[in-house]
Amino acid sequence: MIQTLIHTSEHDNSYMYNPQFRLSMLIHPEFKKAYEKSTNVNPYYLKKYTYLKNHGFFSKQKPINFGTIDESIVKNNITQTPQIVFETTDFCNLDCSYCSFGDFYEGFDVRNQKNINIDHAITLLKYIFECKHKSKKNKLYISFHGGEPLFNGNFIKQIVDIVNQLKSEKEMEIVYNMTTNATLLHKYIHFLVENKFQLLISLDGNESNHSYRFFRGNKENSFRKVIENIDMVQRDYPEYFAEYVNFNAVLHNRNSVKDIYEFIYSRYHKIPRIAELAPNDVVPDKEVLYQRMYHNKRRSEAEYLIEESNQLPHEELLLYTELANLLKYYSINYYISSITDLFPGEKKYVPSNTCLPFGKKVMLTRNNKLTLCEKVSCYKSSIGDVDENIKIDIPEITRQYNFYYEHVKEKCQHCYVNRFCGICLFLLKNNILDKLDMEEFFCEEFHDSDAFQNKLYRIISFLEKYPKDYSSVIENVIII
Amino acid sequence: MISKKNLTNYWFTIEPYVYICITDNCILLYNTLDGVFIESDKIKVIELLREIVQEENCGVVLLTNEQFKQKEINDFIRELRGKYMGDVIDVDLSKGKPVQLLPFFNLSGDIRALCKKHNFASGKKILEFLSEISIYVDHSTNITNLIPFLQSLPGNLTINVVGNLENVVDYVELLSFLDQLPSSKNLICPCTNVISLQPTFENNFSYSVLVHFPVDMLQLGHSRQLLLNQTLPIEYVFEVSSLDDCQQAKQLVEQFGIEKYQLKPIYTGDNIDFFEENVFLTKEDILSTSMSIEDFFANQAMNIYDFWKVNVMPNGDIYANVNHLALGNICTHSIHEIIYKEVEEGKSWLRIRNQAPCSTCIYQWFCPPPSDYEIIIGRLDLCHVKQ
Numbered sequence: 001m002i003q004t005l006i007h008t009s010e011h012d013n014s015y016m017y018n019p020q021f022r023l024s025m026l027i028h029p030e031f032k033k034a035y036e037k038s039t040n041v042n043p044y045y046l047k048k049y050t051y052l053k054n055h056g057f058f059s060k061q062k063p064i065n066f067g068t069i070d071e072s073i074v075k076n077n078i079t080q081t082p083q084i085v086f087e088t089t090d091f092c093n094l095d096c097s098y099c100s101f102g103d104f105y106e107g108f109d110v111r112n113q114k115n116i117n118i119d120h121a122i123t124l125l126k127y128i129f130e131c132k133h134k135s136k137k138n139k140l141y142i143s144f145h146g147g148e149p150l151f152n153g154n155f156i157k158q159i160v161d162i163v164n165q166l167k168s169e170k171e172m173e174i175v176y177n178m179t180t181n182a183t184l185l186h187k188y189i190h191f192l193v194e195n196k197f198q199l200l201i202s203l204d205g206n207e208s209n210h211s212y213r214f215f216r217g218n219k220e221n222s223f224r225k226v227i228e229n230i231d232m233v234q235r236d237y238p239e240y241f242a243e244y245v246n247f248n249a250v251l252h253n254r255n256s257v258k259d260i261y262e263f264i265y266s267r268y269h270k271i272p273r274i275a276e277l278a279p280n281d282v283v284p285d286k287e288v289l290y291q292r293m294y295h296n297k298r299r300s301e302a303e304y305l306i307e308e309s310n311q312l313p314h315e316e317l318l319l320y321t322e323l324a325n326l327l328k329y330y331s332i333n334y335y336i337s338s339i340t341d342l343f344p345g346e347k348k349y350v351p352s353n354t355c356l357p358f359g360k361k362v363m364l365t366r367n368n369k370l371t372l373c374e375k376v377s378c379y380k381s382s383i384g385d386v387d388e389n390i391k392i393d394i395p396e397i398t399r400q401y402n403f404y405y406e407h408v409k410e411k412c413q414h415c416y417v418n419r420f421c422g423i424c425l426f427l428l429k430n431n432i433l434d435k436l437d438m439e440e441f442f443c444e445e446f447h448d449s450d451a452f453q454n455k456l457y458r459i460i461s462f463l464e465k466y467p468k469d470y471s472s473v474i475e476n477v478i479i480i
Numbered sequence: 481m482i483s484k485k486n487l488t489n490y491w492f493t494i495e496p497y498v499y500i501c502i503t504d505n506c507i508l509l510y511n512t513l514d515g516v517f518i519e520s521d522k523i524k525v526i527e528l529l530r531e532i533v534q535e536e537n538c539g540v541v542l543l544t545n546e547q548f549k550q551k552e553i554n555d556f557i558r559e560l561r562g563k564y565m566g567d568v569i570d571v572d573l574s575k576g577k578p579v580q581l582l583p584f585f586n587l588s589g590d591i592r593a594l595c596k597k598h599n600f601a602s603g604k605k606i607l608e609f610l611s612e613i614s615i616y617v618d619h620s621t622n623i624t625n626l627i628p629f630l631q632s633l634p635g636n637l638t639i640n641v642v643g644n645l646e647n648v649v650d651y652v653e654l655l656s657f658l659d660q661l662p663s664s665k666n667l668i669c670p671c672t673n674v675i676s677l678q679p680t681f682e683n684n685f686s687y688s689v690l691v692h693f694p695v696d697m698l699q700l701g702h703s704r705q706l707l708l709n710q711t712l713p714i715e716y717v718f719e720v721s722s723l724d725d726c727q728q729a730k731q732l733v734e735q736f737g738i739e740k741y742q743l744k745p746i747y748t749g750d751n752i753d754f755f756e757e758n759v760f761l762t763k764e765d766i767l768s769t770s771m772s773i774e775d776f777f778a779n780q781a782m783n784i785y786d787f788w789k790v791n792v793m794p795n796g797d798i799y800a801n802v803n804h805l806a807l808g809n810i811c812t813h814s815i816h817e818i819i820y821k822e823v824e825e826g827k828s829w830l831r832i833r834n835q836a837p838c839s840t841c842i843y844q845w846f847c848p849p850p851s852d853y854e855i856i857i858g859r860l861d862l863c864h865v866k867q
Contacts, residue, residue, distance in 0.1 A: 010576075011574050015578075025581075026539075028567055052513075133814050133816050332581065332582075333584050336584065342774055342778040343611070343784075467538035470535070470538045470539075470581065
């Protein structure tokens with residue numbers, strides 16, 4: 001049962017957290033004693049405890065009203081899809097050891113050097129554009145994913161041509177973006193610059209750090225070619241590089257947060273995104289190897305932070321992000337970012353933070369399937385097919401989601417982070433979603449009272465060290 | 481010898497369920513749990529509260545033993561603790577400064593951007609939030625244009641039909657369409673225009689009957705009988721402009737056995753005295769209204785009278801509030817475009833009490849947002865509070 005918690009901090013201060021009111025409250029140690037029903041408690045705090053008890057602070061929390069979705073939500077999402085992702089090709093000229101389409105993982109379509117079908121991609125584009133209402137304020141992201149998307153550069157060029165024709169009719173702003181290994185940048189850079197592609201370049205740090213990213217043929221480290229191309233972009237297109245190029249690194253046993261950050265920041269003055277190895281769908285007999293390669297980001301970040309000369313921006317810290325999420329979703333200031341919840345009436349939530357179909361994006365695979373996104377295997381999240389027509393079974397999608405919700409909500413009801421957990425059901429390990437009616441739902445991010453107390457301890461201790469972060473998060477993360 | 485106890489410094493904090501308001505020369509603390517409040521114009525108290533809301537303090541300040549002993553501060557803290565609105569904690573009880581997550585109320589400057597960011601960002605389902613539409617009808621209402629527009633709206637919103645339905649060509653077709661919708665439908669019209677709906681139309685309809693003064697007793701009686709022959713929920717709205725009207729309304733309620741009714745003050749241009757006496761708020765009225773932290777956020781964020789509501793005129797023009805400019809027309813604009821326009825440029829949904837003289841008033845966010853009365857009367861401070 002979810003209830004009010006008492007927790008402490010590194011400074012040995014005591015706090016109380018009430019999930020119902022989303023209220024964190026500094027308390028006197030005597031109040032803590034009153035709560036714990038100790039003896040010899042200062043009478044004032046016994047009265048204060050009774051006062052707060054009478055105002056519902058220690059009552060059973062009302063169960064969350066977990067709702068369902070209906071077909072109109074899916075239909076509405078289709079008309080407002082903000083991003084289309086094309087799996088341009090499944091081929092990649094690199095053979096990274098930890099690639100989510102490599103030997104480590106299972107549950108994805110077999111890779112057979114197949115390119116996406118341009119006609120079907122155009123069918124999808126036209127369908128989405130047709131759904132959009134005309135507005136200069138509309139923005140549509142068009143993304144190219146792979147394999148290495150530049151291996152099918154002609155497709156990208158054709159899509160840009162078509163989009164340029166379609167967009168004027170709807171007056172909308174188009175933003176192109178792409179994740180690339182940068183080995184083919186030299187062939188397409190003029191086109192990418194001309195169309196203001198936002199590039200996310202995969203780079204794991206220096207040459208040694210980058211050594212899991214080798215060429216498929218000769219098995220040579222791709223680092224030198226990658227750096228040669230990045231340097232070329234920075235040298236020849238400095239303004240484009242400054243505004244449109246960013247970096248993404250995978251953390252593993254050959255690098256660290258420090259290595260990644262110091263190499264990329266000192267060489268290119270960019271703050272890289274750093275991701276851990278994908279944890280889901282690891283092939284069982286690769287688990288030992290996976291564990292050997294796995295490098296925990298929180299630990300690596302903490303190691304770097306100990307060094308006084310660390311250059312890690314405060315706002316990039318995991319704890320800063322955790323604090324931001326706490327303030328945004330689990331503090332009284334929740335209402336700043338949820339104005340609609342201030343409106344009278346019963347609030348409904350759906351369990352987990354699994355994206356609704358078309359809610360954030362839709363992806364067309366090279367096998368003509370529509371899926372939720374590039375992170376989720378199409379086996380798990382196929383939401384339609386494209387050929388000459390678009391086939392989206394809205395009633396079935398709605399039924400499927402409501403089936404998941406129905407079978408996970410009981411677990412979520414007892415989780416302390418059930419209002420926002422950031423969990424995608426499709427990315428959880430150890431669950432077969434279609435069998436949730438027969439097998440127990442398991443969530444590795446489930447927060448019981450102990451886990452939530454630890455989380456609060458961690459975050460509030462961080463805030464005690466950096467009290468200005470409170471207003472900085474609200475002003476710069478939540479409001480702006 | 482001075483005992484250790486007498487040298488104690490404290491961490492001073494305000495509880496997070498307390499609304500803090502500070503102006504140039506006074507402070508007001510309001511306990512949202514029980515409505516108890518503290519006002520003070522003591523300079524040291526004002527300074528202490530100013531300090532506590534400083535960004536770097538994160539809701540907690542050091543109160544030295546010397547400060548703690550000052551009478552103004554000591555009295556204030558005693559009152560504060562007595563009302564469970566704040567506390568002091570001996571600094572020796574922990575290893576470092578604590579924090580308090582106070583509500584962040586400094587929103588007003590960014591409301592439009594904030595509302596857009598969190599509710600109208602690309603991909604958000606804005607239509608889900610539209611809650612009410614009022615359709616004003618007369619002889620010029622064009623059902624052929626109106627019905628497709630209504631079909632483009634979400635299925636869960638409340639629909640008000642305002643005016644004399646019988647003046648609308650093919651009004652039966654409109655009623656048939658509305659009857660199929662699961663929404664609540666409320667017909668708002670003078671008692672002279674009440675028509676019989678049942679048994680043909682009976683799906684979630686209700687009536688709001690407007691009663692003007694002087695009252696046409698024959699018509700009122702006739703319509704009353706007509707409505708009693710049906711089983712629809714009925715509310716009477718007495719449009720009163722004087723105390724005599726109020727008195728008469730009470731008599732009518734008794735005479736006709738009316739169960740649900742409201743008195744709606746009407747400004748006629750020459751009855752400001754009636755408003756000052758019966759509508760304007762006093763300080764006691766303001767502070768006696770129970771306010772939650774959410775209410776304070778809401779008052780700073782949106783106009784609860786207008787938010788998520790639109791009005792369609794007989795010629796198809798759409799307004800967020802009929803006292804402001806039209807946002808578009810049902811024949812030329814989609815509901816998406818209308819909503820975006822209101823959020824981008826409109827004056828209704830995000831109209832809050834952020835203008836003088838309310839903007840400098842200590843009760844600024846206690847008061848509900850400006851209503852139509854403020855627009856019609858032409859002043860914002862419909863109250864007796866003198867700052």
